[in-house]
Amino acid sequence: MVIVPFKPEPLNVPLQTDVTTMELVDLPGIQTFPDDYAKATTALVTKYLNKPDTLVLCVVDATIPSLDSSTALAMIRAADKLPNTILALTKSDLVRSVSNLLLLLACGFSFLLGSF
Numbered sequence: 001m002v003i004v005p006f007k008p009e010p011l012n013v014p015l016q017t018d019v020t021t022m023e024l025v026d027l028p029g030i031q032t033f034p035d036d037y038a039k040a041t042t043a044l045v046t047k048y049l050n051k052p053d054t055l056v057l058c059v060v061d062a063t064i065p066s067l068d069s070s071t072a073l074a075m076i077r078a079a080d081k082l083p084n085t086i087l088a089l090t091k092s093d094l095v096r097s098v099s100n101l102l103l104l105l106a107c108g109f110s111f112l113l114g115s116f
Contacts, residue, residue, distance in 0.1 A: 006040045027103035042075070042114045056081050062089040062104060 010025060027045055031037040048054055060070050067073055076085050095101040 003034065003037075006037050008040060008044050030075070031106060032071075045072070046077060046079070049075060050080055054084060055087060056085040058085055059088045059090055060102065062092040063094050064104075067104065 006028075015024075017076050025048060027048060028041050030045060031041045032047055049056070058070075058076060060067065060073065064070060073087075076082060089104070092101055095104070
């Protein structure tokens with residue numbers, strides 16, 4: 001397996017528009033292997049979460065057993081950014097039953113509201 005070196009510098013793509021200035025940053029997912037990638041991606045995400053004006057679009061796989069097992073959501077909660085977060089569930093078509101999906105969504109609302 002070939003491992004490409006991780007580079008924490010952002011790739012800037014200038015956008016010309018007549019609306020309010022906004023910086024969009026697409027961060028890598030939190031890696032767990034190899035260890036240096038795990039540390040690098042966690043540090044990079046933490047850097048942006050600590051900015052006071054950050055809005056977060058958090059993409060989570062709907063097939064996970066529970067939202068509390070999401071590393072990204074745990075980091076968002078630790079940075080006190082839940083009120084500034086939009087949660088997007090992907091792969092909802094792969095959830096085995098509608099009741100499982102509804103349970104995940106119900107737990108998700110509780111998680112995001114802080115009563116989970």
